Amino acid sequence: MSERPGLSHAIRAALLTGEASAKVFAARQVARDWRLGRLRFDLGDDDAAPMPDRPAWPDDLDLLPPSQMPKRGKGGSERGRIALWHALAHIEFVAIDLALDIVGRFGGQMGEAFASDFLGVAADEAMHFALLDRKLASLGSHYGALPAHDGLWQAARDTAGDVGARLAVVPMVLEARGLDVTPATRDRVASSGDSRGAAILQRILDDEIRHVSLGTKHFSRVAAARGENPPELWRKLVESHFAGVIKPPFNDSARRSAGLSLEFYGALAS
Structure with missing residues (x-):
């Protein structure tokens, strides 16, 4: 019987899949194959596949710096x-690659x-993207029809050398x-009569609470291994690796549900 394929090679192949629906399938397949024991844990081995500096994305996706993104216009217009x-x-599409x-x-x-844990997150993000892509299709559009910004992957590049920094920032x-802003977006969508859109956003919010909880859990492991206080280490890493600002309003209840207490972010809030 031949040896099972390595997990690292399956992840690299999914990261280098550019077409959107194919990446969704690839991410879900990696997560399923790992869960069913079809992949060998080769991460950290000498023959493990290296991760690419950046993943493949659709050829027709027009990437702009965040500062050059066009204004969305009024939310009530088509x-x-x-x-x-x-x-x-776009956020959910990039989140697939961040989790992988x-x-x-x-x-x-x-x-x-x-x-x-994080292969499960990748599968969730793939499902979220599929729901949103279907929503775009119902509006006569598709992913790639508008420009998108590259800021999310820049965060991955900035934290590529330190798992603590990656967990702290992503x-x-x-x-x-997302926990802070999604409820208001959901409520606006619901008030416009789009109950299906509101249900999609509620599903994403519920899953993202769990994702933040997983990040916080593993970050606390990293802090313990380094002999540091988790909130203090988080603040140091965010100040070193995150160029943006931590700003209110905060969804404190959702953050608490995810294990992210005010002790973490209160001192950095601007």
Whole structure:
């Protein structure tokens, strides 16, 4: 019987899949194959596949610096609605690669439970993107129809050398920001009569609370291994690796549910 394929090679192949629906399938397949024991944990081995500096994305995706992104327009207009759902779809699409990359890049030092947690996150993000892409199709649009910004992957590049920094910035800052802003977006969508859109956003919010919780859990492991206080280490790493600002309003109840207490972010809030 031949040896099972290595997890690192499956992750690298998914990261280098550019077409959107194919990446969704690839990410879900990696997560399923790992869960069913079809992949060998080779992360950290000498023959493990290296992670690419950046993943493949659709050829027709027009990437702009965040400062050059066009204004979305009013949310009540058809253009504004499409711009909203396109922006959300891009966030979830990049989140697939962020979850795959954290496993492939740091899974060797963090272990199999870490890999299982974040491969589950990758599968969730793939499902979120599929829901949002379907929503765009219902509006007569598609992912790639509008420009998108490259800021989320820049955060991955800035934290590629330190799992603590990656956890501090990606789940505990960027995804946590989603906990703050999604409820208001959901309520606006619901008030416009779009109950299906509101249900999609509620599903994403529920899952993202769990994702932030996983990031916080594994960050606390890193802090314990370094002999540091988790909130203090988080603040140091965010100040070193995150160029943005931590700003209110905060969804304190959702953050608490995710284990992210005010002790972490209160001192950095601007």
